[in-house]
Amino acid sequence: MSASGGRLPWLTIAICAAGMAVAAWLFWLLGPSAVMLVRGDRIGRAFYVPSESMLPTLQLNDRVAPLQIGAAGPQRGDVIVFRAPTSVRVARVAAIGGDTIQMRGGVVVLNGVAVPQTGIGAGPALDGMPTRLLAERFPGDARTHRILDLGASPQDDTAPLRVAPGKLFVLGDNRDRAADSRIPLAEEGVGQVDRSAVIGLVDAVYWAKDRARIGRPIDTIGNVR
Secondary structure (H helix, E strand, O other), rough: OOOOOOOHHHHHHHHHHHHHEEEEEEHHHHHHHHHHHHOOOOOOOOOEEEOOOOOOOOOOOOOEOOOOOOOOOOOOOOOOEEOOOOEEEEEEEEEEOEEEEEEOOOOEEEEEEEOOEEEEEEEEOOOEEEEEEEEEOOOOOOOOOOEOOOOOOOOHHOOEEEEEOOOOEEEOEEHOOOOOOOHHHHOOOOOEEEEEEEEEEOEEEEEEEOOEEEHHHHHHHOOOO
16 A cells, blocks of 8 residues: 655644644633533532622622532531522521621621631722721631621621521621621521521632632632631
8 A cells, every 4th residue: 555745735734723722722711610610519500609798709700610518518617609588699607506606896706706817918999998808717617718898887796696506697708798697688688597598518610700710719819828
């Protein structure tokens, strides 16, 4: 059998090169999201973040694909997606059934002990107002998370509340701009959240305007350990 040799036409070379470039660009763009989404313990549904109540952890229009909740249920420090009476919300678990929680001067007091807060710098301006970033870690939480503080607000001080069995008390990381468990249902807050209303656990974002945030654990991006 014989074969004849020859040069590949320049048009064919150009098409192949363009195809490889497009494939490489798509992998660069979509690769981190695809790797994250193939995990088998995700619930199979995706959600977008419609507000700034979880800044700086989750940003407006971030996309999340929650993990299934384990047998132990949500724990303090977990960021969860849950069903509220009129919408689906996202917030951080601050207290679980049996805990007593209170806010004093913007500081969480859990079972009579103040949760330490450490200033870590200036935060992004919101509606022209300066903010500051604080580091916080709830008892039993695996790592430190960041919260955003705009100064004094009506929700900085609350009466002690014992969380009912089977319920969760949740807070937004943007403490002064979150309609969370400090706000009753009648005032468009969420009150105490039933554990059965939890849809899933947010560990990372699968799509974000800032590509460097995609697939990274939400409490490690620019965080203190």
